[in-house]
Amino acid sequence: MIDQGLFLRLARRIESYVPSMVEMQFHLTSIPALSPENGGEGEYEKSRLLYSFLKETGISCIEEINAPDPRVPSGCRPNILATLPGNNLGRTVWILTHMDIVPPGDLTAWTRDPYQGYVKDGKVFGRGTEDNQQDLVASLFAAKAFLDEGIVPEANIGLAFVADEETSSQAGLAYVLADPKSPFLKSDLIVVPDAGDEKGSSIEVAEKSILWLKITTVGQQCHASKPSLGKNAFLAASHLVVRLQDLSQVFGVVDQLYDPPISTFQPTKKESNVPNINTIPGQDVFYLDCRVLPDYSLEEVIAAIRSMAEEIEHRFAVTVGIEPVQYLQAPPPTPVEAPVVLALKRAIADVYKVSSSPAGIGGGTVAAYFRRRGYQAAVWCKVAQTAHQPDEYCTIENMVGNAKVFAHLFLQK
16 A cells, blocks of 8 residues: 555655654744643744744644633634645645643653653653644654655645644634635545554543533531431432443443443542531532443433432432533544555554554544534544653654654554
8 A cells, every 4th residue: 555665765764853843842842832721821932833843844734713712811722734735635634733741740750841841761751742843743753754755646635733722623624624724634544643552552532421411419517416407418429420320321331442441430539528527418519420422421420329319319308400511512523444444454464563453442532523514534642641741751762663653554544
């Protein structure tokens, strides 16, 4: 499916870029592309660095679809879409990465300044180096290799750099897809390298639905020595937490595509109720994190939870409020035999010498926005899984290897 001689030239060229790839990581890391929700000024300065690099590299076909945002100094959240023409002008292989990062958190947990990248033991450290700069840089230099080697790709090379992935994607991919100038076609191959495993063997094609609920139980506060004078909201909520464990049986479909292969329903956050020990609380609040297989609608899940809550209301003479905090119905999965999945399998096998397989996950990725609109996107990267952690890093080996995988995709007929 590819010319191995051409691929060998591209692979060697990518290997020669290591110093430049590391330098680009340092530049990107020094620009804290935080969303305004996270106290930042957005991705604009980072986007200017990328725009300049694309131009200097020789990629001149660059579209910008920027979402207005008065909360940031630039007034917009940038989205860059660059293409390099191939032999088959009717098809584009897209690599979509995001420019924004998450805050560093507790600075004392970092060995060094999270915004000053450094290399140690073959790893590039700094906030954003893995999420998502590892594959952002890999995609840039995979495309650059074609230009420097004078090789025309089989399909068009598409590089998308979007904003707002870490918060909602409403100013990022969701905004781009809603714009009439969106360049994506249903026939394109779309790869989102924003989740994966240490071997590079997992190709994510499906996600569970995500439902987060705030559950508020209201009773009547009273002195703990005279419980008959009140209605213990905490006690009622505790029984409801136990009752909700039956949801796993109610929604009991097993699908081995996913890990874990079942729907999960977990109580998580608990808000404080009363500050003192000798008062029975009149209100109690906890949260439920539901990751639901696409076999079920979230309305079905909410209805079952509402029924269980009514049992508790009658038993303890309380009221239970159920408020969705996040409600994301999973889109249809990308077929396991989709062209993008098969192309990734070939590339991964050639570069990493491992057999890969499609999988589903419990978390959410930006690929869901593609799938919701009927695009067959796949999520893949070989990754050390340090995203969002202190001392985040990416390995140089993964950055270079993933660039070779992208070059392989661009070369496939």
